[in-house]
Amino acid sequence: MKEGVNPVLKRRILTDSGAGWHATAKFWGSQRLSSKELRDAGLKATLPRRKILEVLEQQESRHVSAEDVYRLLVETGEDVGLATVYRVLTQFESAGLISRHHFEGGHSVFELNLGQHHDHILCVKCGRVEEFVDELIEQRQRDIAEKAGFSMTDHCLYIYGICAECQKAKS
Numbered sequence: 001m002k003e004g005v006n007p008v009l010k011r012r013i014l015t016d017s018g019a020g021w022h023a024t025a026k027f028w029g030s031q032r033l034s035s036k037e038l039r040d041a042g043l044k045a046t047l048p049r050r051k052i053l054e055v056l057e058q059q060e061s062r063h064v065s066a067e068d069v070y071r072l073l074v075e076t077g078e079d080v081g082l083a084t085v086y087r088v089l090t091q092f093e094s095a096g097l098i099s100r101h102h103f104e105g106g107h108s109v110f111e112l113n114l115g116q117h118h119d120h121i122l123c124v125k126c127g128r129v130e131e132f133v134d135e136l137i138e139q140r141q142r143d144i145a146e147k148a149g150f151s152m153t154d155h156c157l158y159i160y161g162i163c164a165e166c167q168k169a170k171s
């Protein structure tokens with residue numbers, strides 16, 4: 001059931017244009033995870049799983065905690081308990097459908113795993129999360145791993161700070 005690119009998967013990502021960083025909308029793949037993907041991941045497409053997947057797909061911010069997912073389900077009238085949300089998210093993570101981030105000072109945050117590597121910059125005041133990719137940083141990390149005799153399998157980089165809006169609000 002492919003109807004072109006799903007606008008749901010359009011994400012903002014910071015890219016370096018040479019003249020500075022700009023947020024650009026970027027389509028990250030056309031795969032909307034469906035019941036089929038759930039089955040392919042070895043998970044039966046139960047109602048809670050499908051509902052939780054829907055929430056993860058529709059979230060504007062794309063980085064949500066288990067509590068956020070629970071709250072959003074309750075808001076749309078779904079009868080799903082917090083324990084179920086935790087359990088399903090853990091199953092999704094084990095199946096590689098979602099990634100878990102341990103952002104400092106907060107609880108775990110989840111995002112759909114769309115296969116494209118990116119790093120995160122986040123505001124310690126309001127919790128907003130932006131994504132970025134910097135080829136120079138990527139390359140330097142590969143170099144470091146290589147020098148240390150490692151074959152790099154993964155890395156994560158979180159930049160913590162205070163976003164422009166929160167800086168304005170303070171002054």
Ligand SMILES: [Zn+2]
Pocket residue numbers: 123124125126127128162163164165166
């Ligand atoms: Zn902020």
Ligand SMILES: [Zn+2]
Pocket residue numbers: 063111118120131
């Ligand atoms: Zn992300």
